[in-house]
Amino acid sequence: MTTGPRLLLGSVAKGDALPVLRHPVTATTVVLGALASRDWRPMHHDKDFAVERNGTRDIFLNTPNQAAWFERYVTDWTGPHGRLGRITFRMKGSVFPGDTMELVGVVDHVAVDEVGCGWLGLEVVLQVDGEMKTTGAVRVAVPVDETDNPWRRRAEQWQP
């Protein structure tokens, strides 16, 4: 390791866009995501159940796995110095095998809090064919300079 931060607070401005992440969703994507989050509910692995009981067209990505996708999306951009403080997301539609999901994001605000921690507020969206499936807001801490590391913050020095 011993590399410096990939992203410093001062290099980011409101309105900056994160690189788009595209991923083709297969049944394996859905089942692996459910398994990885220990979610055994049948609508995430049993198509008949999903169609007949949930009224959806197929099995669909579960919520905890979508959180993992958002985390990966944000920290791919910030690098490992980026530390999630808060994530909120709202499910508006389901993501099915055969979809190509796109994660997009934009910087909504840049700030330094009262204890000197640098924060980015991001608006993120998981979409399929331009239709929003999940919308989210992420608060992520990034270094304010080359010597800063948000992961070192403890107790009152960490205000997510």
Add this chain to the structure above:
Amino acid sequence: MSLPAGLPEMVGVAQYEEEGEFPVEQGYIWTSCASVENGNPLFWDDEAAAELTDGPIAPPTMVSVWFRPHHWAPGRTQARLPLQVHFDLKERLGLPEAVMTENTVVFYEPVRIGDRLRTHQVLRSVSEEKTTKLGTGRFWVIDVEYRNQHGDRVATESYTGFGYRRAER
């Protein structure tokens, strides 16, 4: 339409205080990272983790995973359900289907390999009956707090669920 008897008394009360049935472990961290192709070196490279986070940690968004039980365990006669308050509400309100519509997680101390986390659930609210494209039912908000074996808060999570009966087609 008012809430069934007994339900209002559940609001604001800590329930299902429990310790995760297994410690935070490396294998599941890699399974989770693999599911979303997360190559963050904090989870794969011990040197990077030592440098940045004083040792290996789990992805923050995995916090609820440590409380989702295995599908089977020896001696267990009934499947354990995560977020039990959610399933209690479905049963108490006679709503056979449910989805999560909103989720907020706030992260505090990092979760580390070997941690034994504790949690409890608090029902915050239950709405009047509402009709959406899924059907007719109620929204509810459940908070979940997570602490490690040292008593440090590691995360708080807030779920909004919608329990419903499917619309006639």
